[in-house]
Amino acid sequence: MNEYRLFIDGEWVAAQSGIIADDLDPATDAVFARVHQAGPEDLEMALAAAYRARESWGATLAREREEILLRAAEVLAARIPEVAEVLRREGGATFGKSMFEASFVVNLLRSAAGECRRIFGATMPSDSPGLVSMTVRRPLGVVAGIAPFNFPFLLATKKVALALAAGNTFVLKPAGTTPVAGLLIAEIFQQAGLPRGVLNVVPGPGARIGEALATDPRVRLVTFTGSTEVGRRIASLAAPLFKKVTLELGGKSPLIVLRDADIPYAVDAACFGIFLHQGQVCMANSRIIVEAPIYAAFCAAFAAKVKTLQVGDPHDPHTIIGPLIQRGQCEVVHGHVQDAVGKGARLLCGGTSEGAFYQPTVLAGVTADMQVYRDESFGPLVSVIEAADAEAALHIANDTSFGLSSALITNDLQLAFDLSLRLEAGMVHVNDSSVYDEPHVPFGGTRNSGMGREGGHWSMEEMTETKWITIQLGKRHFPF
Ligand code: NAD
Numbered sequence: 001m002n003e004y005r006l007f008i009d010g011e012w013v014a015a016q017s018g019i020i021a022d023d024l025d026p027a028t029d030a031v032f033a034r035v036h037q038a039g040p041e042d043l044e045m046a047l048a049a050a051y052r053a054r055e056s057w058g059a060t061l062a063r064e065r066e067e068i069l070l071r072a073a074e075v076l077a078a079r080i081p082e083v084a085e086v087l088r089r090e091g092g093a094t095f096g097k098s099m100f101e102a103s104f105v106v107n108l109l110r111s112a113a114g115e116c117r118r119i120f121g122a123t124m125p126s127d128s129p130g131l132v133s134m135t136v137r138r139p140l141g142v143v144a145g146i147a148p149f150n151f152p153f154l155l156a157t158k159k160v161a162l163a164l165a166a167g168n169t170f171v172l173k174p175a176g177t178t179p180v181a182g183l184l185i186a187e188i189f190q191q192a193g194l195p196r197g198v199l200n201v202v203p204g205p206g207a208r209i210g211e212a213l214a215t216d217p218r219v220r221l222v223t224f225t226g227s228t229e230v231g232r233r234i235a236s237l238a239a240p241l242f243k244k245v246t247l248e249l250g251g252k253s254p255l256i257v258l259r260d261a262d263i264p265y266a267v268d269a270a271c272f273g274i275f276l277h278q279g280q281v282c283m284a285n286s287r288i289i290v291e292a293p294i295y296a297a298f299c300a301a302f303a304a305k306v307k308t309l310q311v312g313d314p315h316d317p318h319t320i321i322g323p324l325i326q327r328g329q330c331e332v333v334h335g336h337v338q339d340a341v342g343k344g345a346r347l348l349c350g351g352t353s354e355g356a357f358y359q360p361t362v363l364a365g366v367t368a369d370m371q372v373y374r375d376e377s378f379g380p381l382v383s384v385i386e387a388a389d390a391e392a393a394l395h396i397a398n399d400t401s402f403g404l405s406s407a408l409i410t411n412d413l414q415l416a417f418d419l420s421l422r423l424e425a426g427m428v429h430v431n432d433s434s435v436y437d438e439p440h441v442p443f444g445g446t447r448n449s450g451m452g453r454e455g456g457h458w459s460m461e462e463m464t465e466t467k468w469i470t471i472q473l474g475k476r477h478f479p480f
Pocket residue numbers: 146147148149150151155173174175176205206207208209210211225226227228230231233234247248249250251281282283376378404445449450
């Protein structure tokens with residue numbers, strides 16, 4: 001069994017805290033790895049290293065950062081099966097999800113490399129004769145990233161790669177259940193020749209290490225992906241220091257299926273959009289809102305497909321539903337099912353569990369008084385809700401405190417565009433599921449789903465700050 005140390009200042013170091021935690025395989029409960037846990041002294045070393053490295057890294061040429069990011073992409077491209085296996089063992093990812101996640105990151109690193117050369121400023125006309133007035137975008141210095149368990153490699157690398165592209169140094173705290181995914185990022189960048197101190201990875205307890213990152217004055221931006229509750233806590237800790245935050249939080253994303261939809265296609269989109277990674281996806285379409293004329297037909301076809309999904313061993317390439325990250329999450333999901341059924345919802349399939357495996361579950365007749373209507377279940381549970389018409393569907397879709405992703409299926413593109421503008425969500429996908437991402441797009445949500453956008457150019461804006469510089473050519477006339 002592998003033992004993983006902390007990655008601080010370019011070295012793999014034993015935790016001063018002396019704590020080494022078991023990293024469990026959620027499918028079997030077996031110990032997959034042992035991982036050193038950072039304490040306050042370890043975090044101080046990581047922050048000091050990132051702070052020391054910030055000037056030299058911030059002064060590197062765009063082509064030097066680009067070269068390291070491209071090399072990291074090549075290193076990863078040669079290690080995809082190994083990374084994917086870690087994602088299956090410690091995260092319960094299925095074979096397909098693990099291969100997708102690892103491969104996506106190769107493109108993400110290449111895309112981040114391209115951003116190095118696109119950090120643009122502007123020149124402005126001036127009211128003073130002979131004054132050259134311009135903006136430059138400067139790196140912030142030290143950026144801290146706090147990552148979730150569900151796409152632990154992809155989401156953490158997105159933060160790291162774009163921060164490094166912008167000339168920042170980084171301290172990463174991976175999720176407690178998926179620390180090795182974060183440590184692999186350090187291995188890859190070390191192999192790619194990243195100078196010491198530029199990236200530091202410190203697994204450790206969320207409340208202590210995460211909150212210390214949010215309050216340390218050397219950290220200029222906290223980029224967080226995780227639950228709304230923790231995001232709110234981080235925002236409140238960072239606010240008194242006027243620290244920048246980007247928050248990618250939870251969701252309860254709608255998929256609207258309008259009456260002209262092709263039902264088999266809508267079923268496929270709905271199924272992928274909720275059951276990828278057992279529903280543990282922030283942008284999962286956990287509320288499917290179907291127009292009345294096709295509601296019964298959609299429910300029947302959807303439940304029939306969901307019953308065929310293979311549940312079990314995540315290493316079997318045919319498995320669609322693997323384990324939830326922890327057994328306890330099955331209780332959360334089951335609580336939502338019981339509450340809904342108790343209030344009159346119909347269970348079309350699923351509703352049972354074994355170990356950390358929860359059967360894919362569909363509820364029909366879900367109404368606004370049910371917990372599953374409002375709260376994120378973060379499991380393989382979906383509500384199918386009937387709407388009288390397109391306006392009613394839009395009203396139900398917006399009847400949530402979240403606003404991450406959304407989707408709608410119709411051939412009426414005029415109506416689709418009108419609804420897209422009125423859906424209160426950061427992202428809308430027409431004729432698709434709500435689950436979609438690319439490296440260079442503005443990913444993010446509104447309301448309780450967070451603030452800021454991640455990806456490509458939008459991350460570069462978040463991760464740099466604008467400085468105004470003027471140069472007076474010739475002499476200026478001063479009034480006294
Ligand atoms: P979580 O909020 O429990 O944990 C996220 C990270 O925060 C972990 O690294 C954890 O250790 C750390 N943390 C915990 N308490 C903390 C504290 N008090 N201060 C600072 N850090 C702390 O989330 P999770 O269970 O890992 O992930 C699931 C959640 O993440 C879901 O709500 C999901 O919707 C959301 N998510 C959002 C996106 C997005 O892009 N919007 C993407 C993936 C996941």
